[in-house]
Amino acid sequence: MPPKNTTKSAKAKQKPQEDQREESLQAVVLADSFETRFKPFTQERPRCLLPLTNTPLIEYTLEFLANAGVQDVFVYCGSHADQVEDYINASKWKLKSSPFRALTLLKSTASSVGDAMRDLDNRDLITGDFLLVSGDVVSNMSIEPALAKHRARREKNKDAIMTMVLREAGTGHRTKSKGSRPVFVIDPGAERCLYYEEMGSRRGRSRHITLDPELLTSNAEIDVRDDLIDCHIDICTLDVLAQWSDNFDFQSLRKSFLHGVLKDFETYGKTIHTYIVTNQYAARVKSLRAYNAISKDIMGRWVYPLCPDSNLVPDQSYRFRKGKVYQEDAVVVATTSIKKTAIGSQTNIGEDSIITGSTIGRRCRIGNNVIIEGAYIWDDVTVGDGSIIREAIIANETTIGKNCTIESGALISFGVSLPDHIGISMDRKITRHQESFFDNRLDPEDSDTSSVASSRLVYRHPSASSSASSISTLASLNDDLEPIRDSSRRSSFRSDPSDDAAETRDFHLEATASILDGLQKGDPADTIILELNGYRMSTNASQHEVRKAVVAAFMKRVSSLSGEDNASGISAREAVREVFSKYKGLVERTMFDKDVDEKVDQVDFLLLLQKEAFGRPNGDQLLLFVTKEVYDSDIIEEDGLLQWWDNERSAEGEMGKVRDLTEQFITYLKEAEEDDESEDEDEDEDMED
């Protein structure tokens, strides 16, 4: 063990000499996934703290790093950073006995993996090769052989910038994602990844990928594999960070970064390699489906020694009993049949209940005659007599009345209480959390359409401090919603809920890139419109998405023109004017409600603008300049502006703050024409898409 006294303060830069003296391994944990697959739970808790067989996910990741002999760990918090911080500070990893020399929490407002990586690059904390893992990796693998290979490769070739660790898993494996299947084209000799694409399982791009014929001619042997679990364990070099910084539009780890670097191989010669694990466990809890599968793997001891009875968290006391039951101390079980289940301490289970393949947290009260099959029940849950729960996830402090039936795929979030005799049908999500529309700003990759769709799945209780009487209306309300969104709802376990999101994300990324490209090159507006339309048709994207892409591209252009890093920087105001006046046509072509009273499209445009501005440092200024500009140049009409201003979503919470500067401008408008107040507010949350 290294001497502990070298612990350095969080912000201090590591000196190069220190780096040479002792070659320590650093690791970066992305505690935020920048995704919304665990909604509604992630609205109240970060994903990395959700319990997997009663142990928070991040414990598994940190155990993995401890096993790998990592010494410096940087945990990158995104949403709910305070919760992550509280947890880590109270955990054993912060004690003196921690195997890590330093564990540093990095908080940032990053809204994607890309932003986080660029931020990391700026902070200058990383001094050598490092492990990049997401905060939901579960693995008992020893990283040493992979690391040795990586280092040997580095010796020979400085351009081998990254090694991905992939787990081999045959066809139809439960732990692999069903939704978008990653396809790796690998040169088995050099263990080099040549090409990467995600193959969706539905819609047009379902079952084929397009290979560059050159791949076939220039390589003697290639493997095309879709049987690999991508567990997001990457051994990276400093060049990786540089790549992220150079390509500011890279957002996601695989789809943009990996794809992008491989595509530019001809130009830059950077190579990315793979290390395929065949006999140890490695997986990532990236969706609810994976959550289910990995829970089973843990209970089936595939992850040994990271099993419940290893008691990873200091206060746990699990023991392995007959019938594959992991049970903590002080569990009271009446005559009940329990199989393949983990039960936390101080839980009471009533008589004649049947519990199989489930996880039950601490301090739960399970009544008599309850049937629980394959369900995940977290802490402090009360289940009334005679209830039936199948393959659902029930979060902390939930109360379920007597004789309730909860069908598979239902997700019941924190603190919900259900009265007696309630049936929750398949795949319903129930939360008390009041969702503000832009709550999911952490998830820019998911287009808004999908988040609307998924938020529609979430039953929002009108009174958050739910009284039992109002809950009884639950069933009928849900029934109303059902037909509307039927197409977009699917079993949380059986498929990957964010498939749609993936598709629209694709469009968004590509479209933004192509518009931005056009703006930078100074192409005429018509050319860009033509390209955009073509692309829109081919991907069947909605006008909303087009607007989103346009807004994103324009804002990027504006900030790159006016940015501080730009030597020939012009003021933001000028930049806005330059961009918007030149491409007025393009913006106008995205809105089609000039002659209607309700300016839905314009409101939408402004909302997107506001959202985009929100994520930027001087967003309030930008928003003012742009609103003024679009108003002056008649792109947006006054009605549109005012409707936007009165729109509840634009005023909400954090989002609202960005408008502060714009307020004067709006007041001026209102005073100038006080006669025309639009009386019917636009209260609909649904956008046209």
Add this chain to the structure above:
Amino acid sequence: MPSSAGVLTPALTTFSRSVRNRGTPIESSIENLISLLKRRQIRDSKPCAMATAYLLRRVVETFKIADVSGLIERVHQVGERLLAAQPREMAIGNIVRRVLGVIREEAEEDRDGETSGYSDADTDSRPHSAGENGSRLPEAPGAVSRALLSSPLPRGASDQPSLEPHEDGALQRLPVLTAHASYASTNTGPVVTSMFSLLSHPRSNVALPTATPGSQSPGSHPPLSNTALANLTAAKDLRAEIVEGIQEILEELNQADDQIAGYCLEHIHSNEVILTHTSSITVQKFLLKAAAKRKFTVIHAETFPNDHESTHATVIGKAKGESDDELRPESFQKSLTAAGITVILIPDSAVFALMSRVNKVILDTHIVLANGGLVAAAGAKVVAKAASMHRTPVIVLSGVYKLSPVYPFDIDSLMENGDPAGVIGYGDGDMVNKVEFENPLFDHIPPELVDLYITNLGGHAPTYLYRIIADHYRAEDTELDKFNAYQ
């Protein structure tokens, strides 16, 4: 700092290094060991026992001994935490009990010295006399080995009816229970110190039950008493003695395998066929030592799926000293084939078929239980069953440190289930989805399937183990933790 190694997965070596480092606070060493145990980075009886002894030595060194009960309490607590971390590595509990025994004993000697003038001469002289006698044996560490030396008793000796517990009086039991200073402290008269001295005077041993305790002190005792009295004031440092006691336990751990190997010639004869299982270093040393003198044949079951790779490596002579990076003597060991022995590697399924030709089965064990049963690597029970079917003698090699006073009330809780990946590849999606796999790491072998135990003290019948246990552990420490104190 292992600067050259780059990444170093922590294990026993790094742990012992960090424990020895004076700068490491004791609490973090404890936590460190607990997490190493939980992560199974330290596993198997011997490394666990070593790590526990290192840690407890440090605990004693750092503890400010105001009174001994505080120290006992402290060691007890640490032991409980370690056992809770990995209840199935029972060697940890054994070492904790041994250390507690050492502390109690030293404390009682100390107290005796203060309270009663005449008995301290006797008690203090014990180490000297034991050391003297012991110097003829392969290993003679002082205070602790007194207990060890008391039992290299030929199996015949245990049959002597006079000492058996049916005569329950304290006086009759005293001579054998020397290690139990609880008796010594309540007793006013001088105590017979060691079984060894009894054995060196077999006549007096037989005469013992009728003799009064005061009259039958060993011969070496009276001349020493004066010097011991003089030493008494000097040898006050309790801590040093306890640390020394722990040091002796460590030495015993290191030498156990060699001592066991010392008995090989009594058990392995020329042209025998020996069957063994797992890649145990203890068994390999035993066989190698015999191979120097005799020619025999070894049939080696490969122990799929948990140990087959290292078994193969052992057979072809490329055994690495476990996963430890330390260059231990084992890693330089010759293979049996290099010593001129025919070794036949067989799959586990062939054990029964070959058993009819086997003269002896020699097994290694993970832990030995109070009733003479044992917990060994999975597959050992098949071997033992087959052997009992064919009336082939089964010999189990085990250091005394593996001998646990815990009675197996709940056998299931002693078993550890491993990773099923050895049984079937995780890549086989359909199988993983639909079939459940179990891969137990251990087997429980009931005492009736074992014919002989060879410990570093010699050979014992399973029925005799209770005696060695009584010699090594104090009754008050048997129920060390809530995990092993079953309902």
